[in-house]
Amino acid sequence: MKQPIYQVDAFTGTLFGGNPAAVMPLESWLTDKTMLALALENNLSETAFFVRLPEDDEADFHIRWFTPGIEVPLCGHATLASAWVIFNKLGWDREHIRFHSKSGPLSVKQTDDGWLVLDFPNYAVEAQPTPTLIQEALEGAPATAFFVPNDTNYMLVLDDEAAVRAVQPDIRKLKQLGNLGLIVTAPGTACDFVSRYFAPGGGIDEDPVTGSIHSALVPYWAEKLGKNRLEAWQVSARGGVLRCELKGDRVDIAGQATFYMEGSVHLP
CATH class of the missing domain: 3.10.310.10 (Diaminopimelate Epimerase; Chain A, domain 1)
Incomplete structure (x- = not known):
């Protein structure tokens, strides 16, 4: 089985800055054990995996994030990297990308100057x-x-x-x-x-x-x-x-x- 993989430096306009994330678009979910093994092999702080959802769903993609050790409930830089891949490598021509995640609905839009804006939850302390x-x-x-x-x-x-x-x-x-x-x-x-x-x-x-x-x-x-x-x-x-x-x-x-x-x- 051959799966595409991308690596994007997030929160930076300069290569080798920011936070590198691996991004793996999937046709269907791999096992949790396999995704964790891939994240460990990639050896980056996060690897994002996402699957396209049906057209009548409230979201466009279901996204999950794995560190080399665990699955995490929310990740910003790997979501940003995933959105970049969807916009620039997968031919997405809509203004927003809507994600379903463990932390509820998330979305990403692209500004005129090329920045990506994450719509994330407000966490109390x-x-x-x-x-x-x-x-x-x-x-x-x-x-x-x-x-x-x-x-x-x-x-x-x-x-x-x-x-x-x-x-x-x-x-x-x-x-x-x-x-x-x-x-x-x-x-x-x-x-x-x-x-x-x-x-x-x-x-x-x-x-x-x-x-x-x-x-x-x-x-x-x-x-x-x-x-x-x-x-x-x-x-x-x-x-x-x-x-x-x-x-x-x-x-x-x-x-x-x-x-x-x-x-x-x-x-x-």
């Missing part, structure tokens, strides 16, 4: 004392953390961008939390806010650019800064830029995408 394991993993962690029930992430708000860039957490300690990961964020110097994301629970020490965490970051910073339109930078080594807007119970997350390669996978 809950303030709570910072878990001991996070305090042990990250020297100087603030006493209060924020928990994101929808995806089990914790979020720490630091003083400034320099503090976010300097973070070097003990990944082994973070993995012991038993959740998905840890977001660290702060006001930006040349943008509204910055972030980094560590996800050892998903088999990823640090994710280069993570669209899904902005479902929680955007409503948090929109309230703090008193504005609904925000520019965000994820300040990992590869880095990426996101244009975001809070829209009630939804969040728009926009980014660029850069094509890297295409090929085929030969399965037994």
Whole structure:
């Protein structure tokens, strides 16, 4: 069996920046075991798989995302990469792409300047004392953390961008939390806010650019800064830029995408 595969750098206009994602369009679903094995073989933070739905369905495609270790309920950069493939490689001529996912309906549209806009859910955060394991993993962690029930992430708000860039957490300690990961964020110097994301629970020490965490970051910073339109930078080594807007119970997350390669996978 031969399956097409694409690789796209998401949330960047420059090759070798942003977050690389593998994208595999399918005629029908492979087994979960096979998709997880493919994600592990690809060895990227996420591999997206999608299947075309019937014309009378409320969505156009059913999408799923796998890290090298688990299936995740929501992924921004691999959705962005999938949309780029659908628009540019699969001949999609409609304005929007509608996805069915584990996190409900999602959609992507393309702007006149070539950016792709994700329509994602708004995730609430809950303030709570910072878990001991996070305090042990990250020297100087603030006493209060924020928990994101929808995806089990914790979020720490630091003083400034320099503090976010300097973070070097003990990944082994973070993995012991038993959740998905840890977001660290702060006001930006040349943008509204910055972030980094560590996800050892998903088999990823640090994710280069993570669209899904902005479902929680955007409503948090929109309230703090008193504005609904925000520019965000994820300040990992590869880095990426996101244009975001809070829209009630939804969040728009926009980014660029850069094509890297295409090929085929030969399965037994």
